Each structure stands twice: as C-alpha cells, then as structure tokens.
Amino acid sequence: MFNFFSKKSKISWKITIMYALMFMMLLFFINISIYCFLSLFIDGNIKKSINNTSEFVLSQLSILGDPIDYFDADILQEISRSEENIFFRALDGEGNTKAQSRYLQGMKIPISSDITQFRSGDRMLSVKTFELKNFAFSRGFLQVVRDITFEKNFLDFLILVLMVAAAIGALISVLLGYLTTKRMLSPINKITETAREIGSSDLGRRLSVSGPDDEIKKLALTFNSMLDRLEQSFKKQKQFVSDASHELRTPLSVIKGYVDLLDRWGKEKEEVRDEAIQAIKAEAENMKHLMENLLLLARADDSELKKEEEEFSFNELIAEIIKEFQLLASEIEFEFDAAAKIKLLADKNLFKQLLRIFLDNAVKFSSQGSSIVIKLDKMKNDYFYFSIADEGPGIKETDLPYVFDRFYQADKSRTRKKEGSGLGLAIARQIVDSYQGKIEVESEPGHGTKFIIKLPLKNC
Structure with missing residues (x-):
C-alpha cells in the first residue's frame, strides 16, 4: 500500500487510496456502532426478561408455603410454556435437583448469582440463580434459564453481514473513487498534454476553458494567461534581437566602408585617412553607447539594476x-x-x-x-x-x-x-x-x- 504514496505514484491513485481508506474507516466505525448497539440492546432485553420472570415467580411462591416441595416437573413445565424460551430448575440446599423443566434435563448449569452465559451442545443459554432464603420451611435455589441461541446466532450473522458489506463497500469505494478522480483530473491531463505539445514556435495554442468555475478552470485560465505572457515575451525578445541587429548593421557597414576606403586610398591621401578615422571613431562610440544601453535594459529586465x-x-x-x-x-x-x-x-x-x-x-x-x-x-x-x-x-x-x-x-x-x-x-x-x-x-x-x-x- 505504501507504494501508492511514493513520490513516483500518480496523484489519481493517491487520491483514490486515501478516499477508499477514509470510506473504509467510516464503514468500520458505523458497523462497530451498529453491532455494539444491537448487542447491548439484546443483552439488556435478556437480563430484563430473566429478572422480570424471576420476580414474578418468586412473588407467587411466597404465598404457597415450602417452594422446594411445591416445585415439580409438571409445574415448572407449565410455567415454561407461559414464558417464551425461559426454563426453571429447583435445587435443595445441597445443590441437588429437586425439579426442573424438561428442556433442562441432562444439562450442566453453573450456579451463579449473576446472569451468566453458558453453552450446552449447540445451544447458548443464560442463567441466574436465586437463593431461597426468605422462606420459613426450606433453603435452596431457583435457577432461571433463558435460551439465547437465536439472539447469539443473529449477532454472529450480523457481524458476518457487516464484514461482507464493508468489503463490498471498500471495493465500490475504490472503483468509484478511481472513476471520480480520473474524471476530475482529466482537465489537468489535458493541460499536461497541451504543455508537452507547445513549443517556442507554437505559443499561439490555448486550452479550451469550459465547465464550472472551480479550481481546475482557474488553473486553465492561469495557464492560458501564462502562455499569453510567454508569447508576448518571445515576440518582444524576437523583435528586440531583430531591432538590435538592424541597429548594429548600419554602423558596422559604415565602419567596413571606411576600412575599405582606407585600404584603397588611405595610404596616399591624408584627408581620406583623417575622414575615415573620425567616422570609424564616431561609429564605434555610437556602438559603445548602444551596447551600454542594451546592457542597462537587460539588467533592468533581470531586476539587477544596481543603485548607488x-x-x-x-x-x-x-x-x-x-x-x-x-x-x-x-x-x-x-x-x-x-x-x-x-x-x-x-x-x-x-x-x-x-x-x-x-x-x-x-x-x-x-x-x-x-x-x-x-x-x-x-x-x-x-x-x-x-x-x-x-x-x-x-x-x-x-x-x-x-x-x-x-x-x-x-x-x-x-x-x-x-x-x-x-x-x-x-x-x-x-x-x-x-x-x-x-x-x-x-x-x-x-x-x-x-x-x-x-x-x-x-x-x-
């Protein structure tokens, strides 16, 4: 993954991966939140169901005398039918089973005053043990058991669904992110292609600017503006070189003419020699002045105009x-x-x-x-x-x-x-x-x- 963030990676891939990572993190937190909320909600309902049923049964037993003698399998089975997925087991003071719902036969159930979950075969159950110490003629325990296999299976299935949804969402986010990024960056690719094709002799080309007034359009407008300045600068430079050549051609032609005159007549005629020397000297001075001005302008263009x-x-x-x-x-x-x-x-x-x-x-x-x-x-x-x-x-x-x-x-x-x-x-x-x-x-x-x-x- 880190190869996508190297200096050589395309920006489209970097944006796509970042988009996918953020989307996956968002899905992860949403899925965790959904699972935790439903898990807490189901656990709360299980505890509430066990506690409410226990309070009701104990309140009814308090008027019947000795609960250990009162409980038998048929009575417990009848109570279980009235309470969905809730079963009972009555224990004496030694922990021996006195009576129980048929659903619990042969099942090892832990004795705990807190609600405890345990597994029996392929079933998941939750149990809470109440001590029968407020009854005058007996001491023992009442265990209230609730079958929570459906709830646990539901939560297991939910987490599987959430994981699959997260995986599919990640793939979709990568695909959509790539397509969206490619479409959004296509104007930049056009700018890059145009910049590659434009040479010093083809500065008249411009990017076509259309679409919404966003950053990409501003970039294209800025690029076109830069090309305008470059084209103008190249034209001025070309004109400058042409004009400078023209200005230098005249004094050089004059100097060459007088040099030829000196070569022919300068040795014999003093007046020709003096005239040629003065003319050459004057043209050389003009050329010197011209070059000094050109140098001054060049320094000013480069922001190197020295000041004392x-x-x-x-x-x-x-x-x-x-x-x-x-x-x-x-x-x-x-x-x-x-x-x-x-x-x-x-x-x-x-x-x-x-x-x-x-x-x-x-x-x-x-x-x-x-x-x-x-x-x-x-x-x-x-x-x-x-x-x-x-x-x-x-x-x-x-x-x-x-x-x-x-x-x-x-x-x-x-x-x-x-x-x-x-x-x-x-x-x-x-x-x-x-x-x-x-x-x-x-x-x-x-x-x-x-x-x-x-x-x-x-x-x-």
Whole structure:
C-alpha cells in the first residue's frame, strides 16, 4: 500500500487510496456502532426478561408455603410454556435437583448469582440463580434459564453481514473513487498534454476553458494567461534581437566602408585617412553607447539594476542638466519652473540619465527658437512630479502606446537630427519603474509633447 504514496505514484491513485481508506474507516466505525448497539440492546432485553420472570415467580411462591416441595416437573413445565424460551430448575440446599423443566434435563448449569452465559451442545443459554432464603420451611435455589441461541446466532450473522458489506463497500469505494478522480483530473491531463505539445514556435495554442468555475478552470485560465505572457515575451525578445541587429548593421557597414576606403586610398591621401578615422571613431562610440544601453535594459529586465544611493537636491540636478543642454542647443530656450524644493535619496547618476533622455528627446523634436519648459512640484500622498514639455510636432495618437517600446521611432521625418537608437524612452521607463513611479504622455500633432514623471518621495 505504501507504494501508492511514493513520490513516483500518480496523484489519481493517491487520491483514490486515501478516499477508499477514509470510506473504509467510516464503514468500520458505523458497523462497530451498529453491532455494539444491537448487542447491548439484546443483552439488556435478556437480563430484563430473566429478572422480570424471576420476580414474578418468586412473588407467587411466597404465598404457597415450602417452594422446594411445591416445585415439580409438571409445574415448572407449565410455567415454561407461559414464558417464551425461559426454563426453571429447583435445587435443595445441597445443590441437588429437586425439579426442573424438561428442556433442562441432562444439562450442566453453573450456579451463579449473576446472569451468566453458558453453552450446552449447540445451544447458548443464560442463567441466574436465586437463593431461597426468605422462606420459613426450606433453603435452596431457583435457577432461571433463558435460551439465547437465536439472539447469539443473529449477532454472529450480523457481524458476518457487516464484514461482507464493508468489503463490498471498500471495493465500490475504490472503483468509484478511481472513476471520480480520473474524471476530475482529466482537465489537468489535458493541460499536461497541451504543455508537452507547445513549443517556442507554437505559443499561439490555448486550452479550451469550459465547465464550472472551480479550481481546475482557474488553473486553465492561469495557464492560458501564462502562455499569453510567454508569447508576448518571445515576440518582444524576437523583435528586440531583430531591432538590435538592424541597429548594429548600419554602423558596422559604415565602419567596413571606411576600412575599405582606407585600404584603397588611405595610404596616399591624408584627408581620406583623417575622414575615415573620425567616422570609424564616431561609429564605434555610437556602438559603445548602444551596447551600454542594451546592457542597462537587460539588467533592468533581470531586476539587477544596481543603485548607488545618495542624498542630493533634485532642483540643483535639473539646473545642472539644463545648463549642459543650453551649451549644446543654444538656439532653444529652456525654462525651469520649480514650485517646490525636492531632496532625494536615490542614485544620482540614474536620475541624471533620466533627465538627459527626456531633454535630449525634447531637443530632437524642437525647432530653432522654440522653448522647452521643465516644471517641478510636490503632489499629495508624498509624491512629486517633474514634466518636460516641448513645442515640437507632437505624436500621433496611434503612436502614443508604443513610444516606450525599444527601438520604436514614430515618424523619423519629424526629427531634425537622425541620431538615436530608440532606446532612450525604454531606459527611462525602466528607471522610473525601479523607483515605483509612472510616466504619463500628453501630446497632440502640431502642438508639442509633454512627459509627466510622477515619483514617490519615500522610495527615493
């Protein structure tokens, strides 16, 4: 039996055996209860019958004089006929039989003041001996015997029936338990078969969900939800690899072209050599920047975004980053509106990168003479926000849901500059997510774009 509970056993067999064991235990206690109740009930009736008959006979003898002389076989036989299955034997003071019912002839009957059971041949009897000491002229004993063969046979037959019923019930419980368990676990078997058949190239398959809203249905729904996430993750991974390959192909092609140019003309013409070196150096720098961004995103995906936290003034950090961009884009006006002073305990370098990403994005989409407005203020519930708004061409409503996707670029014709790998906003979202914040985008074609970043003060 213990093999059913080993680690390799099927759960259907384990449930079936456990169900059968519990059912057998229940049958056992019910059968024992039935047997004990009937046995006690029958014993009680036997004792009551003997005691009542004895009291009646003794009360009648008390008015007849000497009971030993009064008793004879005919009288005892007549009394036995009136009392079903009850017989009498009269003994003198020495224990010798003076008179008895014919049913008791040749029978050895024990003398006991308590009700005692004994066997005579194939018959079971119960006897109680009364001492005749309250009579004036005699001393002796009266034995009242009751034949309990039928009751004992009934109890023996009852226990046999109960045992057979328990055995049949156990077999039925095993069969019903197995069939019920198999039917209940069939959806799990379907889940297992589907999981075996699904591969990385076949993530579109789903389990059919039907039936009552029970744990099995919830498991199937959870499994389908997991497949949805896996399929989406695989698609993103595939798209990520494709986009990364595409982004790396261009600088590698440029580098290869200039290497070929150097090989042909670089030894003879210094201007060609210098141009090729500068171009190769610039493309190598772009590739380095791209790989660093990819590494940052990969670490963020694996929850390994390392932070070196320190306390700093966010107002001063914004002013510092604005000063950098004023030098790089002097034709654009930067406005900083700080309605509150914010002190943060966070990774200063990550927040520098966050600000540079949004400002760089705003500069790319701003025309000469336009302005970029940066606002900073506190919010309710220990939150603060900062926003960066430009006066660029804006973003189409159809593109808004995808602006934070990796390598996504809405309409490249809207940018003044073609630099950029499309990873900036994806990195920004990873940084904000790591601090339990959120980013909102407000944009309308022809009316600029506004990014609003909300962050909790307590987590920074």
